[in-house]
Amino acid sequence: MPHNAIVVNLNLCTGCMSCEIACKQENGVSLGQYWNKVFRVGPQGTFPDIKQYWLPTMCQQCENAPCVEVCPTGASYRDENNVVLINHEVCIGCKYCMMACPYGVRSWNTDEKVVEKCTLCPQLTTLGKKPACVHNCASQCRYYGDLDDPDSDASKVLARFNESDIHVLKDEGNHPSTHYILSEKIGTWEMGD
Amino acid sequence: MEYQWPLVIFTVLAGGAGWLLFFTALNELTGTITLTKVRDTALPIAIVMLIAGGISSALHLSHPERMMGALAHPTMGIFTEALFVGLCVLVSVVFMIMVRREASTKALKAVAVVTLILGLVLNLMLGYSYMMASRPEWDTLLLPLAYFGTASILGATVYQLIAVLRKVDEKGIAHTGWNTMVMGVLAGITAFAYAIASGALAGTETVHSTTLRGISLSDVAVGGLGGSTAVLLWVGVLLCGAVIPVLCGFLIKRKPEKAVWVAVIAVVSALLGCGAFRCFMWAAGIASINMFQML
Amino acid sequence: MGTTFTRRSFVKTAVALGAAIVTASGTHRLVEADGAYADPDTDTSAVTIVPTVCRACIAQCTVLASVRDGRVINLEGNPEGPMSQGAMCAKGLSGIQALYNPNRNKYPMVRVGERGGNEWKRLSWDDATDQIADKLMDAYNKYGPEAVFASTGGGGNPHISGPIRFMNSFGSPNNFEPGCAQCYLPRQTQARLVFGGGKDDNLSIADSNVLEFYFTDSQVQSCVLWGAGPSWSGPSMTGRAMAALRDRDQGLKTVVIDPRFTADASKADVWLPLRPGTDVALMMCWIKYIIDNVLYDADFDQKWTNLPFLVDPDTKYCLHADVIGGSSDDYVVWDDNTGSVQALPFPYDDALDAALFGTYEVNGKQCPTGYQVLKDACDEYTLDKAAEICWLDADRIEQAIHIYADAEYSTLIHGLATDQFPNSAQAALAALELECMMGHIEKPGAALQRFGCFAEENGKGAGIIPNDTFGMGCLQALITYDMLEKRLGSNEHKGFLNWQMAHIPTVLEAITTGKPYKPRIWLERSGNKLAAVGNAKSWYNALPEIDLVVHSYMYPTSFTIEAADYILPMREWLECPKPVLLMNKVFPRQEVTHLWETCDETLMWSRLAAKCAERGHDGCRRAFIKSEVAPGKSKKIGNFEVGIEDGYPWAHSEDELVGLFYNECGDYNPDIPTFDDLVEKYAETGYEWATIDEWRQYGFYKATDPSTGKPHGFGTVSGRVEPYSEITTRLGRTGFPFALCEDGCVEDLTPSSVDYEPVPYYMEPYENPADGSDYPLVMTEGRVPIYHHGTLRNVPYLREIMPTAEIWVNPKDADEYGIADGKWVKVSSRRGETYARAVVTSGICTGAVYQERFWNPELLDKNTGKNLNGSWMAENVNVLTKNDAPFSDVYGTYTLRGFQVKVEQVDGNPYDVWTEPTDFQPWMPLTGDDIAPTVEEADPWASIPSEEAE
Numbered sequence A: 001m002p003h004n005a006i007v008v009n010l011n012l013c014t015g016c017m018s019c020e021i022a023c024k025q026e027n028g029v030s031l032g033q034y035w036n037k038v039f040r041v042g043p044q045g046t047f048p049d050i051k052q053y054w055l056p057t058m059c060q061q062c063e064n065a066p067c068v069e070v071c072p073t074g075a076s077y078r079d080e081n082n083v084v085l086i087n088h089e090v091c092i093g094c095k096y097c098m099m100a101c102p103y104g105v106r107s108w109n110t111d112e113k114v115v116e117k118c119t120l121c122p123q124l125t126t127l128g129k130k131p132a133c134v135h136n137c138a139s140q141c142r143y144y145g146d147l148d149d150p151d152s153d154a155s156k157v158l159a160r161f162n163e164s165d166i167h168v169l170k171d172e173g174n175h176p177s178t179h180y181i182l183s184e185k186i187g188t189w190e191m192g193d
Numbered sequence B: 001m002e003y004q005w006p007l008v009i010f011t012v013l014a015g016g017a018g019w020l021l022f023f024t025a026l027n028e029l030t031g032t033i034t035l036t037k038v039r040d041t042a043l044p045i046a047i048v049m050l051i052a053g054g055i056s057s058a059l060h061l062s063h064p065e066r067m068m069g070a071l072a073h074p075t076m077g078i079f080t081e082a083l084f085v086g087l088c089v090l091v092s093v094v095f096m097i098m099v100r101r102e103a104s105t106k107a108l109k110a111v112a113v114v115t116l117i118l119g120l121v122l123n124l125m126l127g128y129s130y131m132m133a134s135r136p137e138w139d140t141l142l143l144p145l146a147y148f149g150t151a152s153i154l155g156a157t158v159y160q161l162i163a164v165l166r167k168v169d170e171k172g173i174a175h176t177g178w179n180t181m182v183m184g185v186l187a188g189i190t191a192f193a194y195a196i197a198s199g200a201l202a203g204t205e206t207v208h209s210t211t212l213r214g215i216s217l218s219d220v221a222v223g224g225l226g227g228s229t230a231v232l233l234w235v236g237v238l239l240c241g242a243v244i245p246v247l248c249g250f251l252i253k254r255k256p257e258k259a260v261w262v263a264v265i266a267v268v269s270a271l272l273g274c275g276a277f278r279c280f281m282w283a284a285g286i287a288s289i290n291m292f293q294m295l
Numbered sequence C: 001m002g003t004t005f006t007r008r009s010f011v012k013t014a015v016a017l018g019a020a021i022v023t024a025s026g027t028h029r030l031v032e033a034d035g036a037y038a039d040p041d042t043d044t045s046a047v048t049i050v051p052t053v054c055r056a057c058i059a060q061c062t063v064l065a066s067v068r069d070g071r072v073i074n075l076e077g078n079p080e081g082p083m084s085q086g087a088m089c090a091k092g093l094s095g096i097q098a099l100y101n102p103n104r105n106k107y108p109m110v111r112v113g114e115r116g117g118n119e120w121k122r123l124s125w126d127d128a129t130d131q132i133a134d135k136l137m138d139a140y141n142k143y144g145p146e147a148v149f150a151s152t153g154g155g156g157n158p159h160i161s162g163p164i165r166f167m168n169s170f171g172s173p174n175n176f177e178p179g180c181a182q183c184y185l186p187r188q189t190q191a192r193l194v195f196g197g198g199k200d201d202n203l204s205i206a207d208s209n210v211l212e213f214y215f216t217d218s219q220v221q222s223c224v225l226w227g228a229g230p231s232w233s234g235p236s237m238t239g240r241a242m243a244a245l246r247d248r249d250q251g252l253k254t255v256v257i258d259p260r261f262t263a264d265a266s267k268a269d270v271w272l273p274l275r276p277g278t279d280v281a282l283m284m285c286w287i288k289y290i291i292d293n294v295l296y297d298a299d300f301d302q303k304w305t306n307l308p309f310l311v312d313p314d315t316k317y318c319l320h321a322d323v324i325g326g327s328s329d330d331y332v333v334w335d336d337n338t339g340s341v342q343a344l345p346f347p348y349d350d351a352l353d354a355a356l357f358g359t360y361e362v363n364g365k366q367c368p369t370g371y372q373v374l375k376d377a378c379d380e381y382t383l384d385k386a387a388e389i390c391w392l393d394a395d396r397i398e399q400a401i402h403i404y405a406d407a408e409y410s411t412l413i414h415g416l417a418t419d420q421f422p423n424s425a426q427a428a429l430a431a432l433e434l435e436c437m438m439g440h441i442e443k444p445g446a447a448l449q450r451f452g453c454f455a456e457e458n459g460k461g462a463g464i465i466p467n468d469t470f471g472m473g474c475l476q477a478l479i480t481y482d483m484l485e486k487r488l489g490s491n492e493h494k495g496f497l498n499w500q501m502a503h504i505p506t507v508l509e510a511i512t513t514g515k516p517y518k519p520r521i522w523l524e525r526s527g528n529k530l531a532a533v534g535n536a537k538s539w540y541n542a543l544p545e546i547d548l549v550v551h552s553y554m555y556p557t558s559f560t561i562e563a564a565d566y567i568l569p570m571r572e573w574l575e576c577p578k579p580v581l582l583m584n585k586v587f588p589r590q591e592v593t594h595l596w597e598t599c600d601e602t603l604m605w606s607r608l609a610a611k612c613a614e615r616g617h618d619g620c621r622r623a624f625i626k627s628e629v630a631p632g633k634s635k636k637i638g639n640f641e642v643g644i645e646d647g648y649p650w651a652h653s654e655d656e657l658v659g660l661f662y663n664e665c666g667d668y669n670p671d672i673p674t675f676d677d678l679v680e681k682y683a684e685t686g687y688e689w690a691t692i693d694e695w696r697q698y699g700f701y702k703a704t705d706p707s708t709g710k711p712h713g714f715g716t717v718s719g720r721v722e723p724y725s726e727i728t729t730r731l732g733r734t735g736f737p738f739a740l741c742e743d744g745c746v747e748d749l750t751p752s753s754v755d756y757e758p759v760p761y762y763m764e765p766y767e768n769p770a771d772g773s774d775y776p777l778v779m780t781e782g783r784v785p786i787y788h789h790g791t792l793r794n795v796p797y798l799r800e801i802m803p804t805a806e807i808w809v810n811p812k813d814a815d816e817y818g819i820a821d822g823k824w825v826k827v828s829s830r831r832g833e834t835y836a837r838a839v840v841t842s843g844i845c846t847g848a849v850y851q852e853r854f855w856n857p858e859l860l861d862k863n864t865g866k867n868l869n870g871s872w873m874a875e876n877v878n879v880l881t882k883n884d885a886p887f888s889d890v891y892g893t894y895t896l897r898g899f900q901v902k903v904e905q906v907d908g909n910p911y912d913v914w915t916e917p918t919d920f921q922p923w924m925p926l927t928g929d930d931i932a933p934t935v936e937e938a939d940p941w942a943s944i945p946s947e948e949a950e
């Protein structure tokens, strides 16, 4: 099974918000709801010796996804391509998955009254295209691909960096797949390791 | 996180009902004869509380019509909670029927054992569903324990009120007063232990403020001891949920004849305290990294 | 599951598509949008991909638009674009929400009732333009052409030259743009004077220049971003290019000089958060340091700059060899080999060793070299002095200079910041001087290049886009000498001549005082002037003095409501056809769709010109005739090409319009595709008019010019780069080389009242924190990545991200003035007050605050607007800025940055502006029946002759 994920090189990310709009546009995400959101982290240090980086966030495609574990209906599920998704038809809106997600990256769709989140854009990737946020990223610093395939864009960019520059959001045993590249020169990783 | 009222109500009612069943069953087993007539009122009340709680929890769902889907997908959490609520209702009904049909003492004791266990397990389950790694303030066994403890005082005071209303003899009423005092202490200790050990009182720091968003994420982190969560804890959980009921229990034990108003106050106070603890939990339950702030 | 998915079907398999339209205004949940990825069951019509080019900012990223049933349903970057390479930013991606915005101007309108009352009546285009033309001609006959003036926008608009062309046809000299003297005019003009390249060959990366930076194989090792924020002022173009350079193994060593910790600063090696408005002091310190430590490129300076030329201290002009009996074409240097004054022929005489510094006697007069004059001018700016003026640390300045000067391949990128205070000319000059001194000229890694010249010399590219966006010179053949003299403020500040623009404060003064004459009719075609000009209130107060205001725009703004009598609806970029030049390729921006009765702005000007011609206006009649406007009178003075360019006449139709921008104008070249071909065959890949290798070549100046057998040199009078800018002085005294009119380039305009200096000098910002005033903080501005100027404040997805103006305050200042993060504050200057929400961050230097432009369309809405004025007063930094003297001597620049303010925390949301994401729901795109596709009308002015009558 593939292990598809997004990798973001924060050394290059400029916090331009393009990925946020690309995602909303592609997926028709309503106002006040997010599948992808960019945060400023910092400044770290004291003026004028400061560092700052931006952290684009979306579903981290956990290997042990707590959202799937707690979902009482199976609406949150892992599909045959190993992607954690939500079946809107089955979701009863209990929000347990939202509580269980360690990163708060699930979104409540007030129109349909179901939970939704980043899908990794299968409607594009199954056609061989990149997810909207990856394709349009202004700094071209988002990568998508199979982490187990050394030839994927995602694996190739990770291979260029030292372990110490590669991070994941605080792992509570859920093993997030999204990887972030951040070198000490640009910023100090603050989101757990 | 915002208070989830339907779930607050559900866990209060179901928890209280579970304890009510516990006390009823316990009396069946230990045989304080004078309290037997309490049983006849307590069982239907427990059933009503369980059903009302169940309905309330369904109100929390945006698509209750799809709820049957949950049955097809057994997991820990909601499914088991629902299961135990159902089992408690079932056993209470059976208990009632057996009482009506004047079943043998042995049979009644047997059903009482089942009822007692179900009442306790339901109470543990109710809090256990919230233990999740994503919310560090919830991810401690002290949480189900505190759910257990804070519901116990509700069960005890309701049981006590029924005893008073059914004009049970002084000894019996004094006995329920004892229950109340013990459970009040249990509620206070478990709630306080949770509040301290979970770090909920310390407040949580989230990500930094964001340039292009005009809001500061750190603004929404819970306040420390001085914040509104602390008020909830001191006034709601500890004063209403423990101190006042214990005092009531004490008064009732001393003067069982003048117990009605005191018993009512004890129930109301315990109800508030039990609810307050659940609210406290919701307020404290900030995800370790809550990016979208959707909950 | 199959291999194709409805865009959301993957996650909600069984929902009928119709159910996706949950809220009528929830745009993207429309049936159309959902079908973007063909769903075999429900999809009835196919999706077409229309390649086009974005113009939501002044960059131009290539785009693939998905269209179904005429509706644009999705946008994404087109990877074929050589500059954006498939990236697309938040502003561009918002094109759909801008296009289908419920508030679009849909039909021409005339105001009924009072100005400011916001009551309008629909008119036909014909009626509207007839009525306007009648009024224009009345004023023309009664008061003369100067009674009319125009203004335009500083970017985003497809054809910035439209109003200039109209004014030139109409015979009025006055047209302005709120950028101009405050944006790019100083840097662009000064580069033409010093470097002598083409219009786009300068140090400004945000204006789609610095093309060397688009190549990851560039040898560039380090760069200085001086008051420039490329990552936010062109995210998917300049920002993408910067990211790609940083991503190389060698990275890109960077110095950022900016009071604000920008995205670029966060990636830099040294950040110099200087006091706003003090750049020239720092630049002069760099010049001094580089001279004192001999870090300059002596060989280049000697052979290819005018720095060794001896200067007559009385005239400030360089000496020509006729003073020592030689040719007046040659200059004069001190030769260290012979210890004597010698003539220097072009390009150089290898027998000479021209002295760079020193003062030497020529005919009994002490004549310094240009370098010596520069050195003397900078002498007081030691590291310590600069550190004190600029609030910096001397060691850090030194470290920064070394990053710049020690690398073999380095360059300086000069941003907008210094164009916004009166020292603008000197900053523009000093930055160019640094690059010249370092020899960063047409060499690998350098910003200053003339790519394309080799290809053009080989006959490639002729006929391609003779007038691009910054083609400021057009219809110059219709300008009279009188108009040059009468243009408001441009005689005093002759830099304006380069763009044929007027000085905004002088126009305002003329309106309010009637001196030297009274402008009465205002044709404005851009967004919200009240949000873009300095000291907005001074313009608001002048509105009653103006008899007629016509506003041409895509949606109503504060300006429309407060000022306009007529509204002419304009097209969005997704509706405008135009060829776009991107390096060695041309791409068509296409008319992806076209809605209501919106008009291409160039056609609108044609239409007005035709109506005036019909009413007997001779200039407007001549403007339709090619031979009248394309006389091609140009000549070379030295290597500087002066004179009027071939103009292109007004278009009679849309087809003609795109042709005029392309090929059919100037020298028609049958080898390049027509616009239709471009659309049909090259829309996605672009038409390559030269290969990338032919196009990207260094060192054009050194290559031999086949016509002379000598090196090309530079397009300056001396053929060298001219960091000693004697031509700037000459400009002020004569108008040369920019005083262009029907007579060609004239040299006898009234001299400016002050002499323009050939070397820089430092001016302390006019409002100075050292004066211990009530306004203790220094305000500055700069771009955010999600808005372009005043645009897009009506786009829900963008306002959701940044709903209100923000002011950055350093924690130290926040402490001192009692300001908390996220709270509303009142910001006041000596001119007014406005509001913003505070972001407390050490990303702004202590003592300074930062706020970007903002206005609030929601306060115009009749139902919600309690206070219409609030739309431009609530959160508008331009209520605070300053538009009176001092001005830049050369360019007339006023003070938009580096002035003083006071910041106080207040309660609540003072104007009740929208702050919550769902507040913006009413602006979600229109759907279905609310959108009317344009019914193409016959071009009503086809009868205007395009040939001279026999």
Ligand SMILES: Nc1nc2c(c(=O)[nH]1)N[C@H]1C(S)=C(S)[C@@H](COP(=O)(O)OP(=O)(O)OC[C@H]3O[C@@H](n4cnc5c(=O)[nH]c(N)nc54)[C@H](O)[C@@H]3O)O[C@H]1N2
Pocket: C152, C153, C154, C155, C156, C157, C158, C178, C179, C180, C182, C183, C416, C420, C525, C526, C527, C528, C529, C531, C532, C533, C534, C552, C553, C554, C570, C571, C572, C573, C576, C600, C601, C781, C782, C788, C789, C790, C791, C853, C877, C878, C881, C896
């Ligand atoms: N305080 C302060 N003030 C500033 C600046 C600053 O930094 N600080 N920056 C200055 C600078 S650099 C500039 S360039 C100016 C810009 O200020 P303006 O030029 O007034 O800004 P806009 O009106 O937003 O820009 C031009 C408009 O043209 C619109 N447009 C696009 N296509 C068409 C079309 O076909 N027809 C018509 N009619 N319009 C079209 C764009 O949407 C855009 O709104 O602001 C200046 N003002």
Ligand SMILES: Nc1nc2c(c(=O)[nH]1)N[C@H]1C(S)=C(S)[C@@H](COP(=O)(O)OP(=O)(O)OC[C@H]3O[C@@H](n4cnc5c(=O)[nH]c(N)nc54)[C@H](O)[C@@H]3O)O[C@H]1N2
Pocket: C057, C058, C059, C154, C155, C179, C183, C184, C206, C207, C226, C227, C228, C229, C230, C232, C233, C234, C257, C258, C259, C260, C262, C274, C275, C276, C277, C278, C279, C414, C415, C416, C417, C418, C780, C781, C782, C783, C784, C785, C786, C787, C788, C789, C897, C898
């Ligand atoms: N997103 C977006 N992109 C744009 C535009 C837009 O409005 N929005 N406008 C377009 C236009 S017309 C232009 S002119 C360009 C401008 O693009 P840039 O040249 O990048 O201009 P700014 O970002 O306005 O200013 C550059 C930097 O100068 C800093 N600064 C402020 N005061 C000073 C000072 O006194 N000294 C120094 N050294 N730095 C200072 C600001 O903090 C800012 O980061 O952007 C273009 N691109």
Ligand code: SF4
Pocket: A058, A059, A060, A061, A062, A065, A066, A067, A068, A084, A100, A101, A102, A103, A104, A105, A106, A117, A174
């Ligand atoms: S990040 Fe959250 S939503 Fe995504 S897989 Fe992990 S737990 Fe589930």
Ligand code: SF4
Pocket: A070, A071, A072, A073, A074, A075, A076, A086, A090, A091, A092, A093, A094, A095, A096, A097, A098, A115
């Ligand atoms: S809200 Fe929906 S997806 Fe989430 S746990 Fe409940 S049923 Fe599952």
Ligand code: SF4
Pocket: A022, A023, A024, A026, A027, A035, A036, A058, A117, A118, A119, A120, A121, A131, A132, A133, A134
């Ligand atoms: S992969 Fe698709 S759904 Fe996920 S953040 Fe990117 S654009 Fe959004």
Ligand code: SF4
Pocket: A008, A012, A013, A014, A015, A016, A017, A018, A019, A020, A038, A054, A056, A136, A137, A138, A139, A140, A141, A142
């Ligand atoms: S689009 Fe790319 S550069 Fe911009 S914020 Fe997103 S990840 Fe960062």
Ligand code: SF4
Pocket: C054, C055, C056, C057, C058, C059, C060, C061, C084, C087, C088, C089, C090, C091, C092, C093, C234, C235, C236, C237
């Ligand atoms: S930078 Fe953004 S707004 Fe500007 S042209 Fe490119 S995509 Fe459009």
Ligand SMILES: [Mo]
Pocket: C154, C155, C179, C180, C183, C184
């Ligand atoms: Mo500009």
